[in-house]
Amino acid sequence: MTIAIGCDHGGVELKQELIKHLEERGITCTDVGCHTAESCDYPIYSKKVTDLVLDGSCELGILICGTGIGMSIAANKVKGIRAALCSDCFSAEATREHNNANVLCMGARVLGAGLACKIADIFIDTPFSNDERHVRRVGLIE
């Protein structure tokens, strides 16, 4: 599996922790940046990740900023993207099962690396339920 991962300056350290963790699991990470703590604009990195998810180069995306909120707002502007801001394991599982979310957003100023890695694992490992009601609701969004 290949995951697109991006962040702004607030998320650089957490992104590195996530990449290390996911690569140890055998998951390939396409890192679109940013790569330094110099202030930058999160919508640029959101777009890079959503492009890779939409063109099929990556199956899922992960976006990290200070809160995760700006990244989720930006990603959800893109048709075909269902970005979920998660700070807990239950939501990460439910948003894959119910919403077929294809981008996970997290806040580096909200979560420690241990919980963020656990949330990413659950998000990646949980399939869409394919239940008729959830297929219908996702279809209505699209």
Ligand code: RB5
């Ligand atoms: C950057 O200071 C901060 O605004 C950004 O990382 C993010 O939290 C925005 O939603």
